[in-house]
Amino acid sequence: MKSEKIINALGNIDDKYIIEAHGENKKGIRIAFSLRTIGKLAVAGLCLVLTLTILPRYFLGSSKKEAATETISDGSYNFGIYEEAKEDDYRVEEDAVVLEKLIVKGQMRVETLKLDELVNTINESLKNSGGYIQSSWINNGNRRYYEATLRIPAEHYSSIIAEIKGNGNCISYEETTDDITSSYYDTEAKLKSLEAEEERVLEFYSEAENVRDLIEVENRLSELRSEIESLKTAMQNYDLLTTYSTLNITIEETKAYSESDESFIQRLGRTFSRGFINFISGVEELVLDIVYNIWTLLATALIFVTAIIAYKKIRNRKK
Amino acid sequence: MEDKEIVELYFKRDENAISQTAIKYENYCYAIANRILFNKEDSEECVNDTYLAAWNAIPPHCPAILSTFLGKITRRLSLNKWRANNAQKRGGGQVSLSFEELENCIKDGEDIVNGISETELSDLLNEFLKGLKESDRKVFVCRYWYFESIKDISDRFYFSESKTKMILKRTRDKLRIFLKRRGVLV
Numbered sequence: 001m002k003s004e005k006i007i008n009a010l011g012n013i014d015d016k017y018i019i020e021a022h023g024e025n026k027k028g029i030r031i032a033f034s035l036r037t038i039g040k041l042a043v044a045g046l047c048l049v050l051t052l053t054i055l056p057r058y059f060l061g062s063s064k065k066e067a068a069t070e071t072i073s074d075g076s077y078n079f080g081i082y083e084e085a086k087e088d089d090y091r092v093e094e095d096a097v098v099l100e101k102l103i104v105k106g107q108m109r110v111e112t113l114k115l116d117e118l119v120n121t122i123n124e125s126l127k128n129s130g131g132y133i134q135s136s137w138i139n140n141g142n143r144r145y146y147e148a149t150l151r152i153p154a155e156h157y158s159s160i161i162a163e164i165k166g167n168g169n170c171i172s173y174e175e176t177t178d179d180i181t182s183s184y185y186d187t188e189a190k191l192k193s194l195e196a197e198e199e200r201v202l203e204f205y206s207e208a209e210n211v212r213d214l215i216e217v218e219n220r221l222s223e224l225r226s227e228i229e230s231l232k233t234a235m236q237n238y239d240l241l242t243t244y245s246t247l248n249i250t251i252e253e254t255k256a257y258s259e260s261d262e263s264f265i266q267r268l269g270r271t272f273s274r275g276f277i278n279f280i281s282g283v284e285e286l287v288l289d290i291v292y293n294i295w296t297l298l299a300t301a302l303i304f305v306t307a308i309i310a311y312k313k314i315r316n317r318k319k
Numbered sequence: 320m321e322d323k324e325i326v327e328l329y330f331k332r333d334e335n336a337i338s339q340t341a342i343k344y345e346n347y348c349y350a351i352a353n354r355i356l357f358n359k360e361d362s363e364e365c366v367n368d369t370y371l372a373a374w375n376a377i378p379p380h381c382p383a384i385l386s387t388f389l390g391k392i393t394r395r396l397s398l399n400k401w402r403a404n405n406a407q408k409r410g411g412g413q414v415s416l417s418f419e420e421l422e423n424c425i426k427d428g429e430d431i432v433n434g435i436s437e438t439e440l441s442d443l444l445n446e447f448l449k450g451l452k453e454s455d456r457k458v459f460v461c462r463y464w465y466f467e468s469i470k471d472i473s474d475r476f477y478f479s480e481s482k483t484k485m486i487l488k489r490t491r492d493k494l495r496i497f498l499k500r501r502g503v504l505v
Contacts, residue, residue, distance in 0.1 A: 003421030005431045006494075009440035010463050011395050015387035017448050021460035209482035 101184040101238065104157060104245035106175045112168040115144050115253035121167055122150070122160075122249075129156035131244065142281040144253040151244040164249070169257040184238050191231040198224045322385040329377035336377075337370045344386060348393040354466045355397035356404070357412045365400055369393045394464065413466045421463065424491035429504050440503065447497045451490065458483060459490045 112118040119138070126132060129152060136148035152160050164170070201224060205217045290297070320339050328336035348369050352362035369392045382388035401414050431440070448456050458476065461467045467475070473483045498504035 003418045003425070005435075005437070005440060006421055006444070007398070007418065007463065008395075009437050009444050010460075011391055011398070012437065012441035013448060013460070013464065014445050015384045017445075017456060017460050018387045018390060018464060019384065020453070021457045021465065209478075209485040212481075 100179065101181045101242045102154075103178040103180060103241045104154065104175065105178075106157075106161065106173065106245065106247045108161070108164065108173045108247060108249045109171040110164060110168040110249065110251045111171055111254045111257055112251055113254065113257070115146055115251060118164070118167050118251055119146050122148075122164060125156075125160050125163055126150060126152065129153050129160065131156065131160070134246075142284065143278070146249075146251040148249050150247040150249060152247055154243060154245050157245040157247070161247070168251065169254075180238060180242070184235075184242070187231055187234055187238065191228065191235060194224055194228050194231065198228065326377060326381065326385060329374065330381075337374060340370055340373065340385075340389065344389050347386060348389055351390055351393045351465060352397040355394070355401050355412070355414050361400055361404070362397070365393055365396045368396050372396065413468050417463055417466055420487065420491060424495050425504065426495075429499075431498070432503055432505055435503055443498070443501055443503060447494060450497075451493070455486050455490050458486045462487055 110118070115138075123133070131150060131152040134149040134151050136146070138144075138146045150160075161173070165173075198221065201217055201221050205214070205221065208214045208217055320343065322343075325336055325339045325343070328339060345366060348366045349362055352365040352369075353359070356362050356365065369389055372392045373389060376392075380388075398414070401412075405415070448459070451459065454476065458472055458478075461472045461475065462469075469480050469483050469487075472478070473480045476483070478486070495504065
């Protein structure tokens with residue numbers, strides 16, 4: 001037998017290897033990395049987390065409820081201490097300061113005597129604050145106006161709004177705030193938890209010793225990575241939406257600012273005159289369009305007239 | 320009694336050396352023998368033969384580690400007895416399985432070169448064992464020196480049985496490649 005020589009030769013190996021094999025296990029209790037063990041560890045971890053998160057809620061609840069609720073507004077960012085009773089989903093340590101995550105969107109309509117100047121001012125402010133123009137459109141017709149969607153860093157939002165108001169006549173302004181703090185931190189916590197699990201699974205992966213375990217660990221790893229990527233994308237979206245506030249702005253150029261305290265008759269007269277100007281402007285646009293398309297119209301008319309003449313001639317011959 | 324004192328008794332040709340050896344190492348030697356032979360009477364016989372072999376070997380030989388010296392003798396004697404028994408009835412026991420495992424790791428058409436001595440092969444095996452990871456080496460020695468069952472090895476190192484089997488399989492494959500590279504396996 002081939003193996004017999006090896007078995008015999010093994011009889012004379014160094015004593016240290018023989019002693020080592022039956023000696024003390026230096027590493028103490030080794031963990032067999034079977035999936036069953038992973039499952040047990042996961043259940044134990046879950047119990048530990050539940051114990052650490054739920055029990056303090058009952059034992060420390062009264063002191064938390066006494067914690068003052070304070071909100072300091074700094075532009076569109078609010079730093080607040082969360083009152084325990086109001087926040088069921090998202091728990092923080094007592095006295096911990098938590099950054100609120102707010103998505104701020106604004107709609108503004110402004111009048112200005114000098115459109116270009118205001119647009120330049122806004123562009124300059126945006127550039128200095130690190131914001132950008134998502135989309136813009138300018139109409140240089142009779143009635144000049146500028147429409148844009150601006151993305152303004154949240155911390156500069158208020159100052160830019162104030163600057164626009166200072167340089168023009170704000171006709172209307174509407175602001176909506178969407179508080180996503182809870183979902184943001186839930187997503188963040190879930191992401192961290194999945195990343196921690198990924199690390200653990202990677203450790204199991206490197207130590208797994210049989211093919212079945214390897215395949216199952218790989219499958220779990222693939223699932224985890226997919227979930228992590230999805231959550232990361234969601235977090236990036238949240239970050240983008242909360243870091244930059246959105247302002248949809250319409251700036252109209254006018255000869256004189258509208259008076260905010262004018263009477264109904266004055267407003268009626270102003271609306272009538274604006275309507276007339278719009279009508280004239282519309283007629284002008286129509287004439288310009290006709291002129292622009294004159295050759296096409298002439299060609300069409302020529303074909304049409306020729307066709308009618310031809311048709312009449314054919315009909316006369318038949319008679 | 321310390322090993323050193325027992326060895327001194329052997330050198331003095333004091334018969335207490337055997338009784339002291341039995342007190343200290345009977346269980347150890349019996350465990351090795353019984354794993355191979357799986358028979359109480361045969362194992363006891365091998366253990367007694369071990370004492371006699373030690374008595375004959377010391378002096379002139381002076382073992383550095385008495386336990387492994389005795390263990391090696393017991394192992395060799397037990398294997399010899401196992402072969403003698405096995406000539407009539409094949410199969411069964413951890414030794415057969417160990418032989419089969421090592422036999423299967425060597426491909427058909429390959430064999431250990433004829434010229435190599437047991438000592439040379441032992442030296443190579445020492446070199447091979449030195450290069451192994453500690454845990455893999457322990458498992459390998461437990462299996463092919465002590466002839467422990469997969470379950471016993473798994474229990475000893477707190478491994479699952481499948482992990483132990485996997486370690487042994489990989490180590491055998493490494494051994495095959497090692498011996499092939501050294502020109503011992505052709």
